[in-house]
Amino acid sequence: MAMKSVCLMISQKNNVPNIVVLGSGGGLRAMIALLGTLVELKKQNFLDAVMYLCGVSGSTWCMSLLYGDGKWSENLMSLEKKLCENLSNFSWHIRKAIKFLEESSKDEHYSLTDFWASCLVYQILQQFDENELADHKEASENGINPYPIYAAVDKEKLSEDDRNFPGTWFEFTPHEVGYTALGAFVSTKHFGSEFEKGKLKKKKKKKHICYMQGLWGSALGSMEENLKFIRANIQPSYLVKTKIISLIDAGLAINSAYPLVLRAERRTDLIISFDFSSGDPFETIKKTATYCQKNSIPFPKIEDQEMDENNPSDCYIFRGDKSCPTVMHFPLFNNMNCSDKIEEYRERFPTFCMSFCKGNIEDLLEKAGLNVSNNSGKILQEIKRLGSSSHTKQF
Template identity: 25%
Template sequence: MWLNSEGEQWTSLTKIESSLCYLLTVRVIRARNIHQADVLSQTDCYVSVWLPTASNDKFQTKTIKNCKDPVWNETFYFRIQSQVKNVLELALYDKDVITQDDHLFTVYFDIAKLSLGEEVFMHFKCDSQRQEELEVGFALDNISGPPETIITNGVLVSRKICCLEVQVVEKKKKKEKKSLSMQGSYEGTQDIMLGSDLVFSSSSPAKFHYARYKQPTLDVTLPGKKRPPSLCSRVYDTGSPNVELHSIPSGENMILAEDKGFDLYAKAEDCLCSSPDHLDVRLGFDLCMQEQDFLCKRWNYVAPALKKVLQLQQDLLNHETPVVAIMTTGGGMRSLTALYGSLRGLKKLGVLDCATYLTGLSGTTWTMSNLYRDADWSQKDLDKQISEARKHMTKCKINSLSLEYVKYYKKQLCQRKREGRRTTFIDLWGLVLESLLHDGKDNHRLSDQQRAIDHGQNPLPIYTAVNVKNNYSTLDFKEWVEFTPYEVGLQKYGVFVRTEDFGSEFFMGRLMKKVPESRICFLEGMWSSLFSFNVLYIWNLSHSSEDFWHRWTRDQIDNIEEEPLLPLKPHELQTRLFTPPGPLGNTLRSALTDRLCISQEHNFLKGFHIHNDYLDNTHFCRWKDTVLDTFPNQLTQSDEFLSLVDTGFFINTSIMPLLKPERKVDVILHLNYSAGSQIQPLDQTCKYCSEQGILFPRVDLSEEDRKKLKECYLFDGAETPGAPILLFFPLINDTFQKYKAPGQKRSESEMEDGKVDLYGCCSPYSTYSIQYTEKAYDRLVQLSEYNILNNEDLIMQALRTAVARKRQIKK
């Protein structure tokens, strides 16, 4: 426990538990009335049995040829962790000799439905019209051995992992390269050289890190020889095991297999995992200690600034000081330029020092990363930074495609590949951005920005992206990812890594391979990945809805009947049937959902399991908004890489990190720089928050206002207790046409300076424009600054209301 900035006691939800393992028995009995998949004969059926939380192997029954009522009567055994959400996948296939096996359907069955010590025979009604049915028997029993120690935050589970050192000693003393593989381990496959001496050193043995109780299988491949049986930890299987890997005594050398030509030795060591402190990721939904410390330091700047701008007689106490955030939207170079003007306006009003957070996406992240190179940027006027940005915005960009730069790009991409990264076109885009916005190589990294907030002297910057999945539209699957100088994480799962470790390789929460932190230009490329669009996104832009295509791009999932009806239990999922699409459906779905290019980083959730009660976790449910949230086997922890894109591919907003209840944001200055409709991102945010149950003020704009927007709107959230106050600044050119400053009319000779064409067909401020004239740049900075200064009264009203509410809440 620790105290937050308001003196309240906070408790980490992460805990250590001793959790029992059970023995699950699955008996695949028979199927009935299976429809004919082949033209000339009945189906040749077999069933694939997969429980990814217990084993990485997919087991399968024998094939019953030319039969619509196949009988298998085959039994499989799994050691399962009781606190993990175990969903068994039973897939029925038609065996084909020439073509790929036909996938008929898959049944998803939640093991949480079963009662300990009871045997049950289930009849899954897969097709009521054809009366297709799959019959399976289940039993759940206690298993010998001590309980397993797990670490969990209520959504993710980290299990005990071991390091297995394996060495093959060939008796013929012939040195050759041999291959060992362990599915489900971090390493996967290792090549070793056979030697004549048994020496366990850091270099000679092959090492595998694996979850001790997840039935790992060790396979040995010796060239020119018949592959020996797998060495596995299955309790039982249709093929008997040689040894149970989880039973190998820790720290002792032992022989796993003996052969005429070689001996196989192993030594297992438990990896340290006695507390969350031993993990290299942070499991928890609260703010990290560094951010909590920052909030305390930032208060020393915010409280005096609020007292000054509001002309208060007394100092503000901690509990009376509202949390103010500046939120921006994307818009390429237009948003980069306009944000400079908005911030200069806020600086002149004294409001910039009142802000605790500054969030961005796409083009505004370019501005933010430039500003935070200066450790004291918000304590100075911004003229120098604006002038520097002007130089790069107006320079000729053709040099970025010169031979010299192309060679530099290739060298940098090769270096990233050597570091172990998966490079994509988005990395090249980041390097191009570097050349567009800087002189030469920029060695700045996101973690370097800690220097700009270590005393609380500037608002805390938060950059945003969304994690997506192949074969799914952004509407169907997206997960918010936030980046700060301290850490990177997904609030939905409550998992974060240190910023300097983002991009490194993790397994079950442990750092396995450290990769150098990316230079910030590569993050900027990912935060503004203009090239991650797909056909559905383009359709959505033109028709405002993807609904027309959902029948082609969504999985066909149906809840199915089962007999007998088992007693309803907490946390259980319904039994469902997945029917795969045909070749035409697959082709169309791929054409609609495949993205042109995507940024991929090593997944720091890799290896984690989903907790059995995850759907009852309030933090997960707040951000639960994807079609896969009730399919735990397919969530992000099962992916090798995170697939990250510009947040604008869902909603052009960076507001979501500010709506975390833990940040307690009271006032949000919504600076909108979108192209097209200025109100659309705000409307989309309101709709999303309403659907998710997230507190957000009601946006009530008249039709007249929507047709002709004003420079600023105040939504105080009075009708939604607990919601932040929202100040909405659309990027429009209204009174600026006649006024060069608040209360100062333009002369006839100055009227031309007020003509800023923001969104016309001949506008210089297109989202895809990469070069401005000096006049265009200056006018956009002046306009965005003016729109802030001209609405000082509304800003002060919002701040006064926030202070009054804080005082009232305390009373």
């Protein structure tokens, strides 16, 4: 009820803070943790105030599964139960995976992304979603759910060792895909087709959600390990063709999609960042600060706060001047929800893990939810502060 009162208050003043929720990468751990986070945001009445939901790698797996339901934010509790049951049951069929791979091999853009999607992502998520990203338009237009943004990066630009180049970042939404910084976009339904001078030249077969999940989460897929698996388990020669993969997991640049939501047109006021990374839980915000500094993008200073990667707290708030968004940063495992067992939890939930038992899934959901419930007062305070100040952009 408190959240609804705040939303009413700020709407009456025509100062609506533009709120973004970021989910970092981290494989299956990130997928489950984002689900637990969103469930608790809903319970605390914050989810209705979120404008954008933006994910990298494992977080995109959670998002793309949810947006298959047009009213997912209203059905979160039942969806949570269903997704947890799916993750606990083995329903991957190698024959089905091979069939999709054989069909994919006929496409000139066939690559190891097809293998990763069909044989590994399908196996991790225990479902093969044959719908398309453009099919999620209804779920993103009905005003019920936050608008989804999925991140990838250009492999060729990333290989130039220039990870701070804005043109490296590529975004996907149900409506359009393209280079964020360049403003170069095409309709999502034509992703993978050929264009010349901005016009559609040759329409290609549409990519299904499972393929997208493989592309967005490709950092977990080692080319060498994939080839070993193929040669050891699947004999058809079409699986080992050499192709170029252009777009890869954005986590290889920054493991959270700050560059997409810092796009000026998005007028972001408050970034609520949930970090599900392994290792240093502050690496994403440190890399973002460097990225923003090199590209003259307003971002709050982070040097003034002590950040102990081995013993992090559960919530950090970074504020800047009126040109900067406020950032609330939440490390997944911290000294509040794990006490003195942070390292133990990190070891229990490694990134390169294809499944967790039911008990671990429930534990991870709880830990992620605690980061929201334990800090609901702080989140509410920041929304109030931004809503009542001239900091907020006018709509």
